[in-house]
Amino acid sequence: MQSIKVLAALALTFALSACGGGGSSGQIAVPTAAQAGGAVTTTGTVANDPANTAILELKTGKVTIRLRPDLAPKHVERFKMLVNEGFYNGLKWHRVIPGFMAQTGDPQGTGAGGSKYPDLPAEFSATAFERGTLGAARTNDPNTANSQFFITFTHAPHLNGTYTVFGQVVDGMQHVDQIAKGEPPPKPDVIVKAYMASAAP
Incomplete structure (x- = not known):
């Protein structure tokens, strides 16, 4: 599978290839310098819903989503x-851009792979991309998200309404x-390991 590159402006142009997986490739836009500022600390505790709380174990500690x-x-x-x-266990963070986002979820580790399951239809919402937001990576086609996801380091309003938001880091953002x-x-x-709070070891 080949990765598609897309251009987005800063003062010069950046190319960032990402992927929805499932046999397709794609991209996430890059923020402008103004959008890259203003990080907000996101911490918190698990809302009493372990069935919808995920834990990512990273080398420096646990991230609660x-x-x-x-x-x-x-x-x-x-x-x-x-x-x-256990799909995400051991998968690389293959694209990590300071001031923007960290992306993972590709078993190939290149940004061009996905799971064995079909791609997903977009589920865009009015929820903004802020520090710690979990978003679905996809191609130019909005309906190509699969297994890859990203976590934003700061607010990224240019992604609002064009990438699917499906979670939020509530604790451990310092590890991201x-x-x-x-x-x-x-x-x-x-x-290192991903699991649901309802199945915590």
């Missing part, structure tokens, strides 16, 4: 299914901040 089936039920269902299958940077990183970090 509150999933949003109210916004994107099909994306949440797919993510939970893959988590429960420490993921090795690069496109791809020289020594990529991995998701």
